Amino acid sequence: MVDVRVVDYANPRDAQALVTLLDAYARDPAGGGEPLAPEVKACLPQALRQRQGAFSVIAWARDGADAEELPVGLINCLEGFSTFACRLLVNVHDVAVLQAWRGRRVTQQMLAVVERVARERGACKLTLEVLQGNLPAVRAYEREGFAGYTLDPAMGQAQFMQKWLD
Structure with missing residues (x-):
């Protein structure tokens, strides 16, 4: 059984679960294969708490009726703005599910909560990025x-690009 709840960044249990799940994702090849830096682990929940428009959800699971509730999945979201729609959008920034819980539709359950929160906030759409080689994630999404983002099929699909400033 999985219960998906919005994270309270000020709650120590939620904050620790968020950091633990994001670190597991960062260590995964799909997340770059490197652990989070100690300063990120120490500051992330408070930094997210201070960002207006940020929210996260965690999937909590029990493997049995008497089992302790454990965090098994995480989605971090950040609000953006669609100039074409003149409305906010929600970017699904990180999606992480512990290896042992993959294939159990945890992502779908978390995305349902993200969509509910986004609709409550008046968002016009959800956006996300995914690595081409992460086929299970692509199929889940x-x-x-x-779907891929296209304005005019003749111009092709949008590509996600980055430029580091540090």
Whole structure:
């Protein structure tokens, strides 16, 4: 059984679960294969708490009726703005599910809560990025209605790009 709840960044249990799950994701090849820096682990929940428009959800699971509730999945979201729609959008920034819980539709359950929160906030859309080689994630997102971003098919799909400033 999985219960997905919005994170309270001020709650020590939620904050620790968020850091633990994000660190597990960072260590995974899909997350770059490197652990989070100690300063990130120490500051992230408070930094997210201070960002207006940031929210996260955690999937909590029990493997049995008497088992302790454990964090098994995380999604971090940040609000953005669609100039074409003149409305806010929600970027699904990190999606992490512990290896032992993959294939159990944890991502779908978390995305349902993210979508509910986004709709409550008046968002016009959800956006996300995914590595081309992460086919299980691509399929999961497509099942939930995500598709490549195209304005004019002749111009092709949008590409996610980055430029580090440090």
